[in-house]
Amino acid sequence: MNIKNLMSMLEARHPGEHEYFQAVGEVLISIEDVYNEHPEFEKAQIIERIVEPDRIYTFKVPWVDDNGQIHVNLGYRIQFNNAIGPYKGGIRFSPHVTLSTLKFLGFEQTFKNALTTLPMGGAKGGSDFDPTGKSPNEIMRFCQAFMLELWRFIGPEIDIPAGDIGVGAREIGYMYGMNRKLTHENTGVFTGKSIEYGGSLIRPEATGYGAFYFISQMLKNIGTDVKGKTVAVSGFGNVAWGAVLKATEMGAKVITISGPDGYVLDRDGVSGEKIDYMLELRASNNNVVKPYAEKYGVPFIAGKKPWEVKVDIAMPCATQNELNGDDAQQLKDNGVLCVAEVSNMGCTPEAIDLFIDNKILYGPGKAVNAGGVATSGLEMTQNAMHLNWSAEEVDTKLKQIMVNIHEQCVKYGTREDGYINYMKGANVASFLKVAKAMVAQGVV
Ligand code: 2IT
Numbered sequence: 001m002n003i004k005n006l007m008s009m010l011e012a013r014h015p016g017e018h019e020y021f022q023a024v025g026e027v028l029i030s031i032e033d034v035y036n037e038h039p040e041f042e043k044a045q046i047i048e049r050i051v052e053p054d055r056i057y058t059f060k061v062p063w064v065d066d067n068g069q070i071h072v073n074l075g076y077r078i079q080f081n082n083a084i085g086p087y088k089g090g091i092r093f094s095p096h097v098t099l100s101t102l103k104f105l106g107f108e109q110t111f112k113n114a115l116t117t118l119p120m121g122g123a124k125g126g127s128d129f130d131p132t133g134k135s136p137n138e139i140m141r142f143c144q145a146f147m148l149e150l151w152r153f154i155g156p157e158i159d160i161p162a163g164d165i166g167v168g169a170r171e172i173g174y175m176y177g178m179n180r181k182l183t184h185e186n187t188g189v190f191t192g193k194s195i196e197y198g199g200s201l202i203r204p205e206a207t208g209y210g211a212f213y214f215i216s217q218m219l220k221n222i223g224t225d226v227k228g229k230t231v232a233v234s235g236f237g238n239v240a241w242g243a244v245l246k247a248t249e250m251g252a253k254v255i256t257i258s259g260p261d262g263y264v265l266d267r268d269g270v271s272g273e274k275i276d277y278m279l280e281l282r283a284s285n286n287n288v289v290k291p292y293a294e295k296y297g298v299p300f301i302a303g304k305k306p307w308e309v310k311v312d313i314a315m316p317c318a319t320q321n322e323l324n325g326d327d328a329q330q331l332k333d334n335g336v337l338c339v340a341e342v343s344n345m346g347c348t349p350e351a352i353d354l355f356i357d358n359k360i361l362y363g364p365g366k367a368v369n370a371g372g373v374a375t376s377g378l379e380m381t382q383n384a385m386h387l388n389w390s391a392e393e394v395d396t397k398l399k400q401i402m403v404n405i406h407e408q409c410v411k412y413g414t415r416e417d418g419y420i421n422y423m424k425g426a427n428v429a430s431f432l433k434v435a436k437a438m439v440a441q442g443v444v
Pocket of ligand 1: 088089090091109112160161162163164165191344369370372373374376
């Protein structure tokens, strides 16, 4: 495998898709050795095939706002790879969404889903629609307009979307409703549904819960635990909420949450009703955290990220590349023990290199946040069986899956000096699974 040639080929083919190149580059560097040990992969041209999505749907989404004004957004669904199971992955509504964003996410999703041990391929979709400041009716009309196109491409054994940034249970409900109307079927084709119509208990909490289960495994492995540790969380949405809930329950203290406007520093810890208040902030659709600081009388640091605060554990829970090389240096200077990406590709390559060079525990998003999609897989299982599991049953399975992902990272990422390169471990374990499935199924 010649990584340089491969990357030049991709860059010539897809000019300007930097996030996609970043995600692909990281995986190629991690898997180079193992790829070269498997001549059957090279013979089947697995790399050339795995870096390109199977297909991309792009569509126009016209919709009408409350004042009668017409808007046109772009919609996408990227079906990346279904070698190990039907396409599966979230939908993101954000003005920052481009084709490159969704391609990086779909690529990551393919490997993340392989790590979960469940049979799910990788996909991602979304729109450049900005939910900030939109009324509930505008959100509903946009979701319905989006589904008028998307419904043709999905199905419970074909492609199963879910939420991501800007898409929660409310948006899933509107999309599911329109899909049901158009198809005359009630098949559970989305995950992240509300409990009344086929959703799974624990799914809303699952990404954050799973992340903290993973962190507790990382710390256990170096002979310590999460009790009494201080935590910086970025973001304040669904994923951050689940992480704060579990961190607090397990005896750690979360002292920051953040939004695009800045971060809140709550030295007493984000706990109790303050955690519920995060849900109110998200539901308000204003995309700011400052009201938390005003309500609870704690400092608000405008325009800054929480990585300047001294903590034991850093959990980026907002969006890609939210933690850069300078942030990583600051965390290191402050003695951080563990950095776990809960957002997808939350750290830049410079930040990751710094953590690994300094033997700081670093967990990549595709391992740390896999509990979300894993629980989506459990929701699909329940839907297929037409029954509901209890919260305890789902939580026990989620915990087991996170322990298993941690074991896979240890198996493939432990260096000779004993340090665990979780990035390498996660990439190698998941690549091997997808690559072997592709070889077995021939050139298709
Ligand atoms: O990034 C992710 O794994 C998600 N947004 C969840 C995907 C899913 O299908 O549950």
